[in-house]
Amino acid sequence: MTEVVIDQRAADRPQPGKRASLVVRLTRIYRTEIAIAMAIVVLLVGISFWSPYVLTWGNLANIAQAAAPLILMSLGVFLVIATSGIDLSVGSTFSLTGMVAGLCFSAALPWPVVCLISLGVGLAVGAINGGLVTVVGLAPFVVTLITYAIGASLSFVITNGHSIAIADPNFWTLNGGEMIPGITNFVLFCALAVIALECVLRKLVVGRWVFAIGSNDKAARLLGIPVHGVRFGVYVASGVAASFASLLSLSYISNSESTAGANLMLQAIAACVIGGASLFGGTGSAIGAMLGAIMITVIQNGVNLIGINSFWQGTVTGAVILVAVLIDRATKVRS
Amino acid sequence: MSAPRETQAGTNATAFVLEAKQIEKSFGATHVLRGANLRIRRGEIHALLGGNGAGKSTLIRIISGSHRLDAGSISIDGRLDPNPNAIAVVFQELALLPHLSVAENIYLPHRKCAFARLGEAACYAEARAALALVDEELAERTLDWPVAQLDLHERQFVEIARALSSGARVLLLDEPTANLTFSETERLFGILRRLAQQGISTLLVSHRMGEIRALADVCTVLRDGRSVLDRVALSDISDEAIVEAMGQKSSAVSPPAPRGAPAASARMQIVLRSPGVSLSVASGEVLGLAGAPAGPSGVIETLIGASRPAAWQITIDGIDVRFPSPAEAIRAGVGYVSGDRAEKGILATLPILDNIVAAARVADRRILASSREATAAQTALDMLSIKASSIDALPQTVSGGTQQKLLLARWLAPAPKILVLEEPTRGVDIGTKREIYAMIRDAAAAGCVVVWWSTEFTELIAVCDRVVAFDLSGQASGVLDRDELDEVSLSRATGMAA
Numbered sequence: 150m151t152e153v154v155i156d157q158r159a160a161d162r163p164q165p166g167k168r169a170s171l172v173v174r175l176t177r178i179y180r181t182e183i184a185i186a187m188a189i190v191v192l193l194v195g196i197s198f199w200s201p202y203v204l205t206w207g208n209l210a211n212i213a214q215a216a217a218p219l220i221l222m223s224l225g226v227f228l229v230i231a232t233s234g235i236d237l238s239v240g241s242t243f244s245l246t247g248m249v250a251g252l253c254f255s256a257a258l259p260w261p262v263v264c265l266i267s268l269g270v271g272l273a274v275g276a277i278n279g280g281l282v283t284v285v286g287l288a289p290f291v292v293t294l295i296t297y298a299i300g301a302s303l304s305f306v307i308t309n310g311h312s313i314a315i316a317d318p319n320f321w322t323l324n325g326g327e328m329i330p331g332i333t334n335f336v337l338f339c340a341l342a343v344i345a346l347e348c349v350l351r352k353l354v355v356g357r358w359v360f361a362i363g364s365n366d367k368a369a370r371l372l373g374i375p376v377h378g379v380r381f382g383v384y385v386a387s388g389v390a391a392s393f394a395s396l397l398s399l400s401y402i403s404n405s406e407s408t409a410g411a412n413l414m415l416q417a418i419a420a421c422v423i424g425g426a427s428l429f430g431g432t433g434s435a436i437g438a439m440l441g442a443i444m445i446t447v448i449q450n451g452v453n454l455i456g457i458n459s460f461w462q463g464t465v466t467g468a469v470i471l472v473a474v475l476i477d478r479a480t481k482v483r484s
Numbered sequence: 485m486s487a488p489r490e491t492q493a494g495t496n497a498t499a500f501v502l503e504a505k506q507i508e509k510s511f512g513a514t515h516v517l518r519g520a521n522l523r524i525r526r527g528e529i530h531a532l533l534g535g536n537g538a539g540k541s542t543l544i545r546i547i548s549g550s551h552r553l554d555a556g557s558i559s560i561d562g563r564l565d566p567n568p569n570a571i572a573v574v575f576q577e578l579a580l581l582p583h584l585s586v587a588e589n590i591y592l593p594h595r596k597c598a599f600a601r602l603g604e605a606a607c608y609a610e611a612r613a614a615l616a617l618v619d620e621e622l623a624e625r626t627l628d629w630p631v632a633q634l635d636l637h638e639r640q641f642v643e644i645a646r647a648l649s650s651g652a653r654v655l656l657l658d659e660p661t662a663n664l665t666f667s668e669t670e671r672l673f674g675i676l677r678r679l680a681q682q683g684i685s686t687l688l689v690s691h692r693m694g695e696i697r698a699l700a701d702v703c704t705v706l707r708d709g710r711s712v713l714d715r716v717a718l719s720d721i722s723d724e725a726i727v728e729a730m731g732q733k734s735s736a737v738s739p740p741a742p743r744g745a746p747a748a749s750a751r752m753q754i755v756l757r758s759p760g761v762s763l764s765v766a767s768g769e770v771l772g773l774a775g776a777p778a779g780p781s782g783v784i785e786t787l788i789g790a791s792r793p794a795a796w797q798i799t800i801d802g803i804d805v806r807f808p809s810p811a812e813a814i815r816a817g818v819g820y821v822s823g824d825r826a827e828k829g830i831l832a833t834l835p836i837l838d839n840i841v842a843a844a845r846v847a848d849r850r851i852l853a854s855s856r857e858a859t860a861a862q863t864a865l866d867m868l869s870i871k872a873s874s875i876d877a878l879p880q881t882v883s884g885g886t887q888q889k890l891l892l893a894r895w896l897a898p899a900p901k902i903l904v905l906e907e908p909t910r911g912v913d914i915g916t917k918r919e920i921y922a923m924i925r926d927a928a929a930a931g932c933v934v935v936w937w938s939t940e941f942t943e944l945i946a947v948c949d950r951v952v953a954f955d956l957s958g959q960a961s962g963v964l965d966r967d968e969l970d971e972v973s974l975s976r977a978t979g980m981a982a
């Protein structure tokens with residue numbers, strides 16, 4: 150029957166009214182990101198047993214250079230994924246931007262003008278994606294599958310499939326120059342983009358809206374959040390990010406090819422997933438997406454250095470995604 | 485049907501179809517269940533009671549196997565290695581496959597061999613038989629409909645049929661009536677009574693004492709994860725004693741009487757018009773909406789700017805207004821608590837902080853998510869005495885009734901001029917209901933217009949100044965003033981049994 154209830158509640162229950170200290174909160178929020186960062190270190194050390202060269206400055210700089218375009222692209226894709234959408238068109242946008250830039254260089258336009266025109270490609274593709282998703286109300290997967298297909302084909306059409314060598318003697322400075330002495334531009338761009346985006350997502354109301362829409366778009370609408378506007382914005386951001394990534398890469402490679410972005414879309418989505426984003430939306434972080442992109446690049450670099458046939462790259466990346474997702478899930482279940 | 489009257493007598497273990505002993509469960513640092521007991525006899529309807537966060541849902545999840553227990557034992561028919569099909573949870577929704585037919589939903593889950601031929605005819609017959617046990621009419625009518633076309637209560641019936649056809653002997657129902665109208669609840673209860681006579685036991689969680697008295701034989705009361713009352717016959721115990729055992733003030737059983745006229749600062753006058761009806765509400769009034777969803781939802785969607793074209797016309801202080809979007813409505817001072825917590829209310833992947841301040845951000849056109857928001861959110865939690873480990877926790881770490889309070893907490897800071905509530909007491913415990921009624925009256929006294937849709941007539945009668953009744957077709961069928969308000973008049977005007 151009625152037992153005596155010993156009141157231990159006050160002692161055991163977490164005390165409401167107290168908020169954990171900032172450091173504790175940050176380690177909690179960035180648990181996944183910290184885990185990935187450590188995994189990257191472990192991976193680098195692991196590779197160094199086969200190939201000590203991996204940990205030299207020269208190679209780390211190679212990794213950073215190779216990772217930069219993927220990082221920028223992943224940030225854009227992450228924004229879309231956080232709203233529970235998907236952007237399959239970024240690889241095509243990357244290629245198409247490169248070809249448009251190549252044509253502009255052939256017409257001997259100054260490189261800053263070329264950059265502006267080329268960024269318009271991403272802007273246009275993003276606006277088409279965003280418009281079809283929000284105004285027409287089509288599913289993001291379908292919409293971006295369409296723009297992916299069209300973009301991929303157009304990047305062959307406009308130069309008839311020929312690659313274009315960039316002759317402009319100054320264009321390399323976009324990637325390799327030092328606007329701030331001592332920091333190469335591509336590092337600067339990536340750092341700025343990641344920090345800015347992370348601040349927007351955490352500290353600006355519009356950033357919280359991105360997650361709110363991914364979490365529950367009906368509730369978001371009833372809470373007065375401009376769901377269509379934000380959705381449109383993330384697709385545009387994703388398109389522009391892909392274009393900028395393409396320019397950075399072009400500035401380094403100086404050769405524009407129609408297939409340049411073919412593999413990048415899957416890698417960018419994988420980077421977001423490794424970084425802790427859920428494809429259902431509402432979770433993840435810009436830092437996570439960046440770390441995911443770095444991890445993928447480290448794997449590619451390692452596969453090359455160890456001398457494994459590069460056909461295996463995809464298999465290794467797939468295995469790493471699996472491990473990352475399993476670890477992420479395990480840490481979430483336990484907490 | 486034999487009404488069991490024992491308390492702790494008859495401890496012969498095999499007498500119980502389900503026996504959960506000394507169950508312990510913690511989530512991280514939160515100790516949720518601390519030696520909870522639950523014993524259910526064959527053919528019994530057993531009520532599991534307790535305040536919000538007492539651990540009822542957690543106990544049900546442990547018994548049904550979706551959470552692991554830390555300590556304790558669960559036996560079925562006295563055996564510790566139970567047949568997993570003997571116990572079935574009937575979820576409120578979502579557990580069915582919406583695009584498959586009713587029949588498929590019933591027979592697919594317990595096919596053992598994935599490649600066996602389905603034997604369409606046999607499966608259909610089996611599904612029909614199971615559904616007929618629950619509701620013959622439904623079995624005749626809907627067997628090959630996609631589940632998405634069924635009403636909520638009909639989906640619950642399908643879930644029960646599915647459980648029965650898998651051989652379940654104990655049904656666990658966690659707040660099954662929260663989203664049902666009165667007559668739908670009656671139908672559900674009729675089914676459960678009939679099943680009890682056939683030896684199927686039911687465990688029922690509900691916060692409505694009236695319902696529990698009407699249906700259950702025995703109750704177990706949880707408080708902070710302990711069974712403070714263990715198998716007490718409901719005929720032997722008063723409501724007050726139960727509420728006291730739950731740890732709430734027994735005076736909380738009845739809602740407060742409405743207060744007098746609003747503050748002198750009452751200025752605003754709202755007129756709601758649709759073909760045939762015109763309603764005028766002033767600041768300080770609580771206007772109730774009663775009846776089947778079709779009617780009230782038209783008024784509500786217009787008020788909160790959710791529907792275009794609007795079904796009703798709104799005039800505020802003589803000026804026609806139209807809210808083209810929820811954002812406009814919020815900035816004009818309309819607050820809204822949705823009745824569909826999971827679908828339209830909670831932002832499940834965002835911390836409690838964002839859930840609380842979301843509306844204020846839009847109302848104030850904020851750009852920065854400032855650190856002052858944390859203070860505001862914490863104040864809201866304290867004011868509504870919401871039990872949450874921290875404002876950084878996810879909403880799913882608090883109980884169902886507590887999530888409901890989070891929805892109300894959203895509107896403390898924006899202080900809306902018009903507060904639109906849909907079933908705000910859904911799933912909250914008796915003590916909290918009392919607090920919410922007081923909040924509603926306080927908001928009105930502060931000069932707010934409250935528009936409140938509820939399917940519980942008793943709370944409308946106790947709290948509202950006036951009630952608009954809608955009939956089953958969604959037409960406004962009458963406006964009842966305070967002195968005309970009672971269950972008989974409401975049920976006549978709404979066409980719903982009371």
Ligand SMILES: Nc1ncnc2c1ncn2[C@@H]1O[C@H](COP(=O)(O)OP(=O)(O)OP(=O)(O)O)[C@@H](O)[C@H]1O
Nearest residue numbers: 511516536537538539540541542881882883884885
């Ligand atoms: N996943 C979780 N992580 C942390 N705490 C949890 C989790 N799930 C539940 N809790 C805590 O366990 C306690 C009991 O929750 P439970 O949902 O069982 O309550 P309940 O009795 O069903 O309440 P209600 O009547 O509101 O539905 C609550 O205090 C809640 O905060």
Ligand SMILES: [Mg+2]
Nearest residue numbers: 540541883884
């Ligand atoms: Mg519950």
